[in-house]
Amino acid sequence: MQTNLADFIKNTREGKEADDILRKCVHCGFCTATCPTYQLLGDELDGPRGRIYLIKQVLEGKVATEKTQQHLDRCLTCRNCESTCPSGVQYGRLLDIGRKVVEEQVPRTLKQRFIRSTLKTLLPTPWIFKPAMSLGQSVRPLLPKALQNKVPVKQVAGLWPQQQHTRKMLLLDGCVQPSMSPNINYATARVLDTLGIELISAPKAGCCGAIRHHLNEQDAALNDMRNNIDAWWPYVESGAEAILMTASGCGVTVKEYGHLLAHDEAYAAKAQRISALTRDLSEVLPAFETELVGRLQGKLRQRIVWHPPCTLQHGQQIRGKVEGLLKALGIDVQMCADSHLCCGSAGTYSVLQPALSYQLRDKKLHNLLATKPDMILSANIGCLTHLQSGTDTPVKHWVELIDHALTNA
Structure with missing residues (x-):
């Protein structure tokens, strides 16, 4: 891709990085085939290739608009496109640069500023979030459905081990x-x-x-x-x-x-x-497969479906490790159709883009439950909470299943 960045960013660290990323894109469009928002909306500008084009325009000096911001906001940052891209385009990093520039050019509405400010203050601050979540859990049955979806049922943590190890x-x-x-x-x-x-x-x-x-x-x-x-x-x-x-x-x-x-x-x-x-x-845990198999052989007979979070399979490029370990332990592990697609949680996305988020959740749950599992397993708190809000089938972190088996071995 040919680029001609504007003077305001051309010689900056972000500009040089963006230029390198943009030049790798060959407009092939493979990314659109695996983009969840493009699949829902069918708009080129709601897919990675279109968003790359919008970011390129802004970095070359075209003033961003509310529509530009909307298309970038709709991105889940699932990075599925990075797994698909044959040219190695680091879309997630480019998106961070583009969003920052657009944020400086396009003032947000008062409602948007309030919601985003609340999220930035509440979620990363445990001394505020913990009592708020505790209160929410204590009155959960009385909450409207939209809030119940964000407040999981209170869990019993059990005991923290006290033994010291080298x-x-x-x-x-x-x-x-x-x-x-x-x-x-x-x-x-x-x-x-x-x-x-x-x-x-x-x-x-x-x-x-x-x-x-x-x-x-x-x-x-x-x-x-x-x-x-x-x-x-x-x-x-x-x-x-x-x-x-x-x-x-x-x-x-x-x-x-x-x-x-x-x-x-x-x-x-x-x-x-x-x-x-x-x-x-x-x-870490797959290195202990032999020991775990020795302890748990024949004790795990559940049928589970594995939902790999985008941050695991696309962000960290880790695939197959959880499924492999669980299968070695005797668990019937299923993968659902379109397991590469996002469930719609995506951090704060379910709050900021609820309509798209819940469409993606329902599609994901349809595919997960089609495998007729005893439970759904995943590896990220956002996915767990989001998926559980749409089903009575238990949704657990995969380590909880191993812990339960070891505790009752």
Whole structure:
């Protein structure tokens, strides 16, 4: 693709990166075939190729409009197009650059500013979010359906293991997961304890930065990232072998710290180290397959359907690991039709674009439930909550199934 970037961005770090990405795009259109919003809306500008064209126009000096912003807002950032693209176009990074420029040019309505400001303040701030979620769960039956969809039934976390081990890994608690589904991290700690690994949570670590970053508060997001690096660094220096992610949405962001902070002389090297140490749970547990099979052989007979989050299969490019481990443990693992497509959760997308989000959820659930599963398993808090809001079939994090089996072995 030929480019001629405008002077305001041409020689900037973002401009150079955008130029490199744009020049890789050959307009082949393969990306539109796997874009969820294009499939729903049938509009070229609601697919990756069209959005790339809009971003190119803006970066070349054409003033953005509300329609430009709307088409970029409708993108789920699922990055399915990156998995499809034969030219290796890093669409997600280009979208971040484009959205930032458009945000500066197009004032949002008062309603939009209020909703986005609330999300940026509420979700990444545990001392606000936790009591709000607790209150919501206590009155959940009285809430309107739209709010019930965002407030999962309160879960019992169980006990955190107290045994110390030589092998230690850091855990990112996450900002919303401890309040919405604390059982996930507790289950992970118990499973790893059984395997001789101690899970440690750094008290000063907070939101990974994804929420603010994707809502165009990119400077605030970088500060979230710096805060986590500072919180984790003493543990890294003392020998923690990995930084473990139980939410794939957080994992894909932390793995990009090295890129996002590459321009920061004070944090660039540390950020690269943090990204290199970051592991999704699905990259850790398969190494213990033999031991887990020995402990659980014949004890797991459920029929499950696996929903791979976009942040796992497209963002982190991790495929097959969870399914492989579960099958080795004797579980009947099904994959649904169009398993590569997004469920519509996508962070704050279900709040900001509810109509599209719920259409995608219902399509996904139709395909998942067609496999007649005992339960649906996934690996990201957003997907779990979003899917559970549309079905009575249990929707669980995959580690919960292993934890339950080990506890009752």
